[in-house]
Amino acid sequence: MSEPIQTERVCAGAGHDCAFSRAGSSCMDNIRLFADLPADAKRELLACSRHTAHAEGDIIVHEGDPIESIIVVRSGRIKTFRVNSDGEEYVLDVLHDGQALWHGMFTADHVYRYSVECLAPVRLCRIHRADFEALLSNHPDVALGLIRMITTELDEAEERILMLSIRDPRQRLAKYLLARDQRCAGPEIRLKLEDIAASVGLRPETVSRNIARFAREGLIERPGRGRILVVDHEGLRTISRP
Structure with a gap:
């Protein structure tokens, strides 16, 4: 996995540079995965988040890597892709500001089924899996919102399959x-x-x-x-x- 250009620890209430902070709003408000969280839950996540920066072309995840964190795109664009046995690349998705990689986090093996490459200079926010699991335990209502979002994303995945047909x-x-x-x-x-x-x-x-x-x-x-x-x-x- 490529080394980040820079890494910074973020603490709740700190004046950190975030692409989503506008007019005093929390960056979490602009990320679909976290938008409906209670304010105290957002503060908990901000307190344990970590920021990294990467160059265009960096591979930040390799297929088979363990899923240790939720990866949020603060700015820039990344693509998820797989390479078949013939060496042909298939792009699964392109993510930009405010979108997150977290699928597979709650499966038994929790490993990535794809690789991730930066399509531009990228700034990421990482929230460790254990911290998010602890938040779900402390805020059961968050789990219901997560289920709703999974349903929405399954609908979107079905649309992509229909498009490819x-x-x-x-x-x-x-x-x-x-x-x-x-x-x-x-x-x-x-x-x-x-x-x-x-x-x-x-x-x-x-x-x-x-x-x-x-x-x-x-x-x-x-x-x-x-x-x-x-x-x-x-x-x-x-x-x-x-």
Whole structure:
């Protein structure tokens, strides 16, 4: 696992530099996993969190590593991916500011089923598994909220599976861009064509050709390399429908 550029211990009430702290609000308010926690529970987690920084291209998790912490993206973008026996990479997801890696934490072996790479300079917040388990014991109501969130994420996973079952590349790509646009932190989708191709199970040249066609049709704009701006959502929805 790559060594972080820097590490800092965070204590509750400390004036730490956090990408989510705005107008006195807690960073926890902007992270779906923690947003509904009671204020005292958020303070408990902040008291035991640890910040790390990583460079673009760093591998911060290898498949098979034990899941020791919840990893929250404070700023930047990371991708989760697997490599098959033929050496072909398959991107599972791309996460950005406010999203967290924690799935598998409560399984018997609690190991990662994927690797994680930084797609840009990244700042992370890590909360140790034992600290989160202690919080669940002290706040049983938190467990109910966690179950609700797992249900939501299972629905999202089902949507991704349905998207991958679409045979028409143009339709599949349109559906992916709409879903990615809804989840991205800013107005633009910031992904290389190779990462989009690996996410949707298409060849890079197929993605490149269809992206270029979407741009010619005025459905998207390409402000720069690795940047896509959806400008006609309804047009893409029309294409994405069976």
